Amino acid sequence: MNYHKFDVVIVGAGGAGLMSAMQLAQGASIAVISKLYPTRSHTGAAQGGVAAALGNQEEDHWKWHMFDTVKGGDYLVDQDAAEVLAREAIEAVYDLEHWGLPFNRTEDGKIDQRRFGGHTRNFGEGPVRRSCYAADRTGHMILQTMYQQSVKNQVRFFNEYMMLDLLINDGQACGVVALCLRDGTIHTFHAKTVVLATGGYGRAWRITSNALACTGDGMAVAYQRGIPLADMEMYQFHPTGLYKVGILLSEAARGEGAYLLNNEGERFCVRYAPTMEELAPRDMVSRFIYQEIAEGRGINGQDYVYLSVAHLGKEKIDAKLPDITDFARNYLGVEPYYEPVPIQPTAHYAMGGIPTDVDARVVMDEQNTVLPGLYAAGEVACVSVHGANRLGTNSLVDLIVFGRRAGKHIASKWLPEAEYAPLPSDPDARATEIVDGLLSRTTGETQEHIRAELRDMMMDNVGVVRNEERLQQAMAKIVELKERFNSVRLMDRSREFNTELMEVIELGNLIECSEATIAGALARKESRGAHYRTDFEKRDDVNFLSHTLAYRSETPGAPDLRYKPVVITEFQPKERKY
Amino acid sequence: MAATQGTHRVQVKIKRFQPNVKPEPYWQEFQVEVEGNDRLLDTLNKIKWEQDGTLTYRRSCAHGVCGSDAMRINGRNRLACKLLMQDLGSRISIEPMLGYPVIRDLVVDMDPFFAKYEKVKPYLINDEPAPRTERLQSPEQRERYDDTTKCILCGACTGSCPSIWANAEWVGPASIVNAHRFIFDSRDRGAAERMNILSDRTGVWRCRTIFNCTEACPRGIRVTDAIEEVKRAILYNSTEIE
Numbered sequence: 001m002n003y004h005k006f007d008v009v010i011v012g013a014g015g016a017g018l019m020s021a022m023q024l025a026q027g028a029s030i031a032v033i034s035k036l037y038p039t040r041s042h043t044g045a046a047q048g049g050v051a052a053a054l055g056n057q058e059e060d061h062w063k064w065h066m067f068d069t070v071k072g073g074d075y076l077v078d079q080d081a082a083e084v085l086a087r088e089a090i091e092a093v094y095d096l097e098h099w100g101l102p103f104n105r106t107e108d109g110k111i112d113q114r115r116f117g118g119h120t121r122n123f124g125e126g127p128v129r130r131s132c133y134a135a136d137r138t139g140h141m142i143l144q145t146m147y148q149q150s151v152k153n154q155v156r157f158f159n160e161y162m163m164l165d166l167l168i169n170d171g172q173a174c175g176v177v178a179l180c181l182r183d184g185t186i187h188t189f190h191a192k193t194v195v196l197a198t199g200g201y202g203r204a205w206r207i208t209s210n211a212l213a214c215t216g217d218g219m220a221v222a223y224q225r226g227i228p229l230a231d232m233e234m235y236q237f238h239p240t241g242l243y244k245v246g247i248l249l250s251e252a253a254r255g256e257g258a259y260l261l262n263n264e265g266e267r268f269c270v271r272y273a274p275t276m277e278e279l280a281p282r283d284m285v286s287r288f289i290y291q292e293i294a295e296g297r298g299i300n301g302q303d304y305v306y307l308s309v310a311h312l313g314k315e316k317i318d319a320k321l322p323d324i325t326d327f328a329r330n331y332l333g334v335e336p337y338y339e340p341v342p343i344q345p346t347a348h349y350a351m352g353g354i355p356t357d358v359d360a361r362v363v364m365d366e367q368n369t370v371l372p373g374l375y376a377a378g379e380v381a382c383v384s385v386h387g388a389n390r391l392g393t394n395s396l397v398d399l400i401v402f403g404r405r406a407g408k409h410i411a412s413k414w415l416p417e418a419e420y421a422p423l424p425s426d427p428d429a430r431a432t433e434i435v436d437g438l439l440s441r442t443t444g445e446t447q448e449h450i451r452a453e454l455r456d457m458m459m460d461n462v463g464v465v466r467n468e469e470r471l472q473q474a475m476a477k478i479v480e481l482k483e484r485f486n487s488v489r490l491m492d493r494s495r496e497f498n499t500e501l502m503e504v505i506e507l508g509n510l511i512e513c514s515e516a517t518i519a520g521a522l523a524r525k526e527s528r529g530a531h532y533r534t535d536f537e538k539r540d541d542v543n544f545l546s547h548t549l550a551y552r553s554e555t556p557g558a559p560d561l562r563y564k565p566v567v568i569t570e571f572q573p574k575e576r577k578y
Numbered sequence: 579m580a581a582t583q584g585t586h587r588v589q590v591k592i593k594r595f596q597p598n599v600k601p602e603p604y605w606q607e608f609q610v611e612v613e614g615n616d617r618l619l620d621t622l623n624k625i626k627w628e629q630d631g632t633l634t635y636r637r638s639c640a641h642g643v644c645g646s647d648a649m650r651i652n653g654r655n656r657l658a659c660k661l662l663m664q665d666l667g668s669r670i671s672i673e674p675m676l677g678y679p680v681i682r683d684l685v686v687d688m689d690p691f692f693a694k695y696e697k698v699k700p701y702l703i704n705d706e707p708a709p710r711t712e713r714l715q716s717p718e719q720r721e722r723y724d725d726t727t728k729c730i731l732c733g734a735c736t737g738s739c740p741s742i743w744a745n746a747e748w749v750g751p752a753s754i755v756n757a758h759r760f761i762f763d764s765r766d767r768g769a770a771e772r773m774n775i776l777s778d779r780t781g782v783w784r785c786r787t788i789f790n791c792t793e794a795c796p797r798g799i800r801v802t803d804a805i806e807e808v809k810r811a812i813l814y815n816s817t818e819i820e
Contacts, residue, residue: 036636036638036644036646037646037688037692037731039644039645039730039731040636040638040639040644040645040646041644042638042639042644044639044643044644044730045639045641045643045644054711094708094710094711094712097712097713098708098712098713099701099702100701100702100760100763100765100766102720102723102724102727102763103712103720104717104720105715105716105717105719105720106717107716107717108714109714109715109716109719110711110712110714111712134727137643137728140643140728140730141727144727144729148700148701148702149701151695151696151700151701152699152701159689182681211638211639211640211644212637212638212639212640213638244615245641247640247641323643327641327642330642330660330662331615331617331641331662332615333615446627446631447627448627448628451627490631491630491631491632492631492632492634494596494598494599494632496597496598496681496682497634497681497682497685498634499626499634499635499636500626500631500632
């Protein structure tokens with residue numbers, strides 16, 4: 001057995017994982033496991049910015065940011081967590097600047113800030129400049145800066161190791177088991193602390209902004225080990241994905257003044273959201289687009305509308321939006337200086353995930369019972385700061401604030417008292433069974449159709465608009481796909497750098513995440529945030545002002561569901577208007 | 579929008595290396611039906627998922643920002659996810675990047691590349707106490723090093739450099755790009771250390787201004803210019819020279 005022992009094992013080398021590593025690099029033995037090289041992590045694809053009420057451009061307050069986060073999340077946000085998010089965003093952004101992050105600057109040398117969807121002054125009066133940014137590659141800069149600091153702090157990385165199992169013993173997390181892609185060996189990491197920072201699962205949908213690596217590995221592994229997944233039905237479709245390709249065109253474009261146009265050349269958002277216009281929250285703008293298309297106002301009668309930046313002028317486009325305009329040129333052959341860009345909503349972000357408290361500790365039930373030694377931060381987690389709909393720029397805030405809090409809590413509260421829980425007997429038995437099973441099976445179908453059918457089904461039935469019938473069909477499909485997946489066959493049976501093996505394990509993880517998503521969506525008979533049901537069009541605070549907790553059961557398609565109340569401190573739920 | 583209708587057939591010739599099957603690399607041809615606006619990466623996925631699951635390459639973001647899928651395509655280092663089939667003709671050849679040890683098929687060992695990157699101290703060096711808020715930097719100071727902040731560490735530049743092919747000890751263009759990013763950052767105090775590292779025999783002077791790196795960079799970084807700026811800074815012992 002390949003055995004490693006560390007105080008802390010962090011799984012995932014994106015913003016959240018590296019931010020927690022930064023807090024721990026001095027004084028604890030830590031390892032960061034990544035199935036990629038760290039700089040390939042999907043944090044690097046984030047574009048528009050990171051919100052913090054610095055007030056560099058105009059008056060702003062963390063409490064306004066907190067309010068916007070709560071309202072943007074359609075009141076499913078835990079308000080104690082939203083307060084932490086908005087308050088600590090400020091110091092976390094200054095940390096990044098001190099580590100060298102090359103933010104755009106104001107004339108007087110401060111961090112520049114711009115508008116973003118759902119971010120307002122004075123509790124909804126109008127847009128505010130809150131997003132700190134570095135052109136339209138803010139995530140790239142965060143990832144690079146964090147990696148640079150990891151190099152400086154000599155963090156130990158296990159690159160291209162894929163987590164296969166989470167070890168829990170004596171009621172405490174005690175490690176993970178991972179596959180070394182390069183030689184196919186199985187490694188057991190014994191640890192006092194495990195931090196899951198593995199990101200989201202957008203690859204479950206056909207049209208997505210997410211990297212091929214975004215396959216919900218942390219969520220699926222936790223779910224299979226009895227940890228609930230919270231609010232998985234809350235999945236965000238970003239309004240402006242490049243048509244058919246799904247690549248993200250940042251909300252920063254609209255923050256800088258871009259328009260959305262229908263086939264009549266009308267700025268239709270103005271009709272739906274007279275105050276915030278194109279800068280209404282993403283769930284709403286995605287539905288506006290859906291509605292326009294449904295009523296025949298898509299471009300050429302097709303399922304897309306236009307994003308227009310041409311009126312901003314070349315200079316502003318080149319200075320503020322260079323990458324996304326390149327995407328339009330490169331992938332659609334459209335010149336954004338002169339032409340509008342075809343866009344459609346694209347599967348983008350999981351508001352749900354592994355439930356945690358504000359210190360990023362994983363909690364197991366309605367009473368928030370902590371599982372000692374296990375932490376989760378970033379998109380894999382559900383604190384919940386995003387509720388039913390995340391505001392633009394709040395994902396990067398989530399990474400840095402809760403990645404940081406995880407690290408700080410581990411360093412100051414957990415490690416001083418923690419002991420290693422003993423490993424269970426045969427700790428790598430389950431992981432070995434998965435790998436050996438796949439490598440030895442010689443009959444059955446290959447992965448391709450299972451993957452394609454999953455992604456089509458999720459796109460058609462679990463998208464921007466949902467209803468009972470479609471969701472029932474979706475769950476029936478999950479049961480079928482699980483059955484077929486159990487006999488999936490590899491074409492590649494070698495151990496060395498077997499990326500087909502990795503892909504098939506990822507596909508299994510996507511199916512698990514999808515099951516929890518559909519179960520939550522079926523049971524939530526209301527419309528709230530990103531979860532919109534044509535058969536229950538209103539929000540129902542009497543019955544559903546609560547978080548879904550989905551526990552995997554042995555019966556495919558039938559997880560157990562429980563509910564946990566939302567934490568409300570300051571802002572009573574109101575109807576959302578923008 | 580440039581509309582591309584229908585599919586067409588292409589021949590993709592790939593240099594394979596399957597050490598547990600054959601000790602030597604070999605070429606293999608695949609016939610694939612593609613659409614004009616498919617990415618080359620989509621075509622590789624199609625081959626892998628439908629024809630040959632053993633075909634091995636790295637990929638993640640699929641839109642040119644993560645740097646996983648750098649490979650030698652029709653003789654040039656490119657990202658497979660940034661190329662559309664309509665721009666590639668009907669016969670395409672793909673090899674692993676030169677200058678790196680090959681692990682399997684198009685997957686090369688990036689560890690030496692990252693070791694060289696680490697050598698140039700690619701992180702902000704400044705021991706002065708940080709202010710309560712941000713360190714100030716004017717838009718002009720920020721602009722000074724903007725180009726080199728775009729690097730995604732894909733390795734395309736380094737793998738296209740004849741000086742690397744000749745001498746594997748050389749730090750290579752990507753490391754210098756990342757040194758440049760800090761040397762010209764007004765907040766940084768480590769320029770002298772880095773310039774010292776880069777002035778030795780494995781440093782900037784092995785650059786022969788061939789410009790392959792600039793042509794290979796998928797982010798459009800003016801790599802050779804950046805190297806020249808570092809050379810000048812070393813030569814004049816100053817980062818102020820324009």
